[in-house]
Amino acid sequence: MDTNKNTYTVIYTIVLVAVVATILAVVSIGLKPKQQENIKVEKQMNILGCDNLAAEAKTASNKNAYIQDEFKKYITGALVVNTSGEVLESFDSDIDNCNAFKVSPADQFDLMRKIDGTQDQAAKDAMVKDLRLPVFICSNPDGTKHYILSGYGAGLWGPIWSYIAVKEDGKIAGALFDHASETPGLGGEIVTDKFRSQFTGKVILSDGEIIPVTVVKGGNANAEANEINAISGATITSKAVQTMISNWMNYYKPYLQKVASGAAHSEAPVEVENPNEETIAEQNSEQTIKTE
């Protein structure tokens, strides 16, 4: 057969592409449930990991089952709060399928960016009201409760995200960072214990105010002053972590204040009334100035 004829070439291309597309579609559909389970378990592991739980995940024979068991055991509640600290939704069972678990920090971050880019104050306030912030409540073996907060921001190459466990007294019990595509060995080092363990014990909320965590270069961090050593060679990613934390913590602030005063977890979900818009807006503008 003459393989150089035009009709042959065209038919050949169509058949080839159709066959390849079918194979890819079948494999993609077939593997989707498994991939989605991995993504879910990853999130559960991150949430547990920030509070230094599920430490045996690496050696467990069935990692996914182990993580899901540990998650059920320790994470006893989940909430969706708004930026005035009111609890919008509250869950105490089946947490890995609840709405709080499904809130996408990435979507919230998009909204935050929109808020920062909006000049009109009224529109800004309306958007701030729309933010939905997930909180996971971790009941520790020793009876204390930790509040695990989300974070999401822009790294050097792609998104970075965090889970930070905060104690009732406003101290950080543990933090965990992860990233999509930071440089391995440089920005990618934010996932290491060496970096994240620096956050443990830092005060994030004191007298109702957020104390920013500062990342400093050159390994000269003053632990007393809430300073963290940046990763050498990865200044941009390190700074991105700092910005992410201050960004999200400012939105979480009203809720954290309630936690500190002990009023938080006895509270049932409420209807959003009239949140304290001015304070939040003020915080925002302050923050923009700082970042500039």
Add this chain to the structure above:
Amino acid sequence: MAMDKKIFTTPIIKANPITVLVLGICSALAVTVKLEPAIVMGISVTLVTGLSSFLISLIRKTIPNRIRIIVQLVVVAMFVILISEFLKAYVYDVSKQLSVYVGLIITNCIIMGRIEAFGLTEKPLPSLVDGLANGLGYGLILVIIAFFRELIGSGSIFGAQIIPQSWYEAGYMNNGLFIMPPMALILIGCLIWIQRSYQKEDKK
């Protein structure tokens, strides 16, 4: 060409795709900071080169000459996406570590180079062996470079600390240059240098 041991052994050292043919350098820079991703990358590239060479060789007589590059590209891309999907489903951690570089296997010149030079003219089985061997030769260099970069740059092997803490206290420091891509290029240069000085007879 009959099945010959040389098809397998030559690409691993004597005609190594990185040090001799100088192909696929870019990914050798990107994924060699740590050993684990380097090994997974080596295995993935080996599978893709082997399988795509094999498949192209199987259908080589039917491929219209004018669109052969596009056909090769489609086949290579298919295997790369398949591998990426399987990594995501079964070794999620590793697929996260490799992130975009799995997708970039498509652009690895070794694969297209071997298909053009070998798979398009030879029988399926030798093509498969040739592809696998080239992938292994590539993986070998990746592992050697990653070994030195991880050891000297981060003081660890497979993520486990090797340099004892007492050294650091005595003033030892991890060499930051080894984490940077330029050092991979220098290491490749050293490897090429070593190899050329032993393979003088290959001079053209």
